[in-house]
Amino acid sequence: MFQPMKQTCKYCTEQNIPFPKYEVQEEDDKLKECYLLENSQESDAPIVIFFPLINDTFQKYKAPGVERSPEELEQGQIDICGPKTPYATKELTYTEAAFDKLVKLSEYNILNNKDKLLQALRLAVEKKKRLKSQCPPKVPGHP
Known part of the structure; x- marks a missing residue:
């Protein structure tokens, strides 16, 4: 991993x-x-x-903090990197079902880790502000 x-x-x-x-x-x-x-x-x-x-807690949770019912457990089983995965890099197209599962997994990962993602965005904005304040002002007519 x-x-x-x-x-x-x-x-x-x-x-x-x-x-x-x-x-x-x-x-x-x-x-x-x-x-x-x-x-x-x-x-x-x-x-x-x-x-x-990326497929750890998604197996048991359909949304952050919302456990899957026994009937929904199958929906959380996604073979991301096994030998028979539909998501191998050599695959150029996905079935509709495989695509839908991947979208749901991606949505779950974003929602489940939104604090880290927001922290990264804040850090990026702060870094950009720092860099911008360190640059000399542009003179009109000069690149």
């Missing part, structure tokens, strides 16, 4: 591309569904939202 993030961080470091440091503790007893990675020391580094467990 963490390998793509580790690889991205390593690649960016080797290429001198600004990127937040990978500081997720994999040894934690309970992994989080959403991590916010940011480096306030590097103004060029992006703010990254990382979802390693």
Whole structure:
């Protein structure tokens, strides 16, 4: 689950591309569904939202805090990365049912992690304001 993030961080470091440091503790007893990675020391580094467990609580909850009934449990079973997943990168189209499940999962993840997403947006706005205040004013007629 963490390998793509580790690889991205390593690649960016080797290429001198600004990127937040990978500081997720994999040894934690309970992994989080959403991590916010940011480096306030590097103004060029992006703010990254990382979802390693995109299908964790969705299996038991149809909405944040709303448990699925026994009849609804099947709707929470989505094979995201198994060998028979309909969401493999080689797939160019999805069935209507697979598409609908993916949309519901995405909506759930956004609602379930809205505080982290809002925090990331606030950080991005603050970063943009800081960068804008550090830039010299533009002179008319000059690029």
